[in-house]
Amino acid sequence: MSERPHILVASPTFPEVIAKLRAHFEVEANEGDDVWKGQAFTSRLPGKSGAFLTGAQTVNAEVLAQAPELKIVANMAVGFNNLDVAALEAAGVVGTNTPDVLTETTADFGFALLMATARRVTEAEHYLRAGLWGKWSYDLLLGSEIHGSTLGIIGMGRIGQGIARRGVHGFGMNLIYHNRSQLDAATEAELKAHYAPTKEEVLEKADHVVLVLPYTPAAHHLIGAAQIALMKPTATLVNIARGGIVDDVALAKALQAKTIAAAGLDVFEGEPTVAKELLECSNVVLTPHIASATLQTRLQMAHLAADNLIAFFKEGKPLTPVTQQR
Numbered sequence: 001m002s003e004r005p006h007i008l009v010a011s012p013t014f015p016e017v018i019a020k021l022r023a024h025f026e027v028e029a030n031e032g033d034d035v036w037k038g039q040a041f042t043s044r045l046p047g048k049s050g051a052f053l054t055g056a057q058t059v060n061a062e063v064l065a066q067a068p069e070l071k072i073v074a075n076m077a078v079g080f081n082n083l084d085v086a087a088l089e090a091a092g093v094v095g096t097n098t099p100d101v102l103t104e105t106t107a108d109f110g111f112a113l114l115m116a117t118a119r120r121v122t123e124a125e126h127y128l129r130a131g132l133w134g135k136w137s138y139d140l141l142l143g144s145e146i147h148g149s150t151l152g153i154i155g156m157g158r159i160g161q162g163i164a165r166r167g168v169h170g171f172g173m174n175l176i177y178h179n180r181s182q183l184d185a186a187t188e189a190e191l192k193a194h195y196a197p198t199k200e201e202v203l204e205k206a207d208h209v210v211l212v213l214p215y216t217p218a219a220h221h222l223i224g225a226a227q228i229a230l231m232k233p234t235a236t237l238v239n240i241a242r243g244g245i246v247d248d249v250a251l252a253k254a255l256q257a258k259t260i261a262a263a264g265l266d267v268f269e270g271e272p273t274v275a276k277e278l279l280e281c282s283n284v285v286l287t288p289h290i291a292s293a294t295l296q297t298r299l300q301m302a303h304l305a306a307d308n309l310i311a312f313f314k315e316g317k318p319l320t321p322v323t324q325q326r
């Protein structure tokens with residue numbers, strides 16, 4: 001009997017998913033609290049032909065050079081900016097991600113963050129908990145309108161469209177969006193969407209801007225001081241994409257100067273560290289990268305990552321390779 005493939009599970013995951021992998025593979029699983037990244041990850045790759053990853057592990061040419069037996073890396077995330085796809089292709093290593101299973105849950109959270117930001121929910125709770133609520137006041141914690149306002153989406157993929165549907169059909173919002181490619185005519189009609197050929201137009205016209213685009217080198221600090229300056233002083237900015245897309249320090253300066261009203265951020269450059277300038281702002285809602293975090297969705301993501309490994313070694317073809325999604 002030929003030896004079973006050896007698999008590394010680099011970040012802790014659901015015990016039932018590890019058990020499923022053990023039914024097919026020899027598994028070295030991280031069953032601790034912390035993720036194995038950097039050297040703790042790379043040093044465990046020799047001898048492994050597959051790896052189960054989360055966004056925490058980077059796989060580039062340098063890492064691949066230390067993993068000669070590696071054939072597949074299965075990312076438990078839809079975003080795969082932690083994978084250098086060109087380096088994977090050059091090394092003949094397959095990369096996979098977990099699209100679709102998280103779309104609706106992530107869109108729910110994007111909309112929740114928009115609402116919490118526009119209506120100052122966390123600021124209001126802090127105010128109450130601090131014992132500051134002494135009397136009713138006509139101008140206490142005034143927020144900005146959501147229904148009937150203009151929703152701007154930059155990055156109109158599956159999750160962006162989910163947020164758009166919630167805004168347009170649920171809250172009567174007007175939609176303006178920017179994306180690499182324009183939506184098909186039927187979807188544009190359904191969403192009464194206005195396509196903006198530039199992101200600047202979205203920033204200028206929207207009352208609430210949501211970032212849902214993939215993080216590529218070209219998207220690094222796509223939203224910096226100059227772009228934020230284009231936004232309305234009453235506008236909100238929500239980022240559920242990747243931290244590096246926004247210049248967090250420039251954003252904090254704009255929030256402090258109130259050149260925009262508020263921001264909601266689920267992702268940060270350098271996370272889990274968050275720029276102290278942001279922590280000092282009261283008009284920002286900060287969450288620890290939890291947009292896909294419901295039990296059902298995280299379980300489906302973990303199963304899909306495992307199923308990619310199983311399909312690859314059994315059928316020679318994974319279910320959701322990243323190469324087809326660029």
Ligand code: 8YV
Pocket residue numbers: 053054055056076077078079080102289291292
């Ligand atoms: C993940 C995410 O939880 O899917 C993504 O791209 O950002 C999140 O859903 C995170 O990346 C861990 O892998």
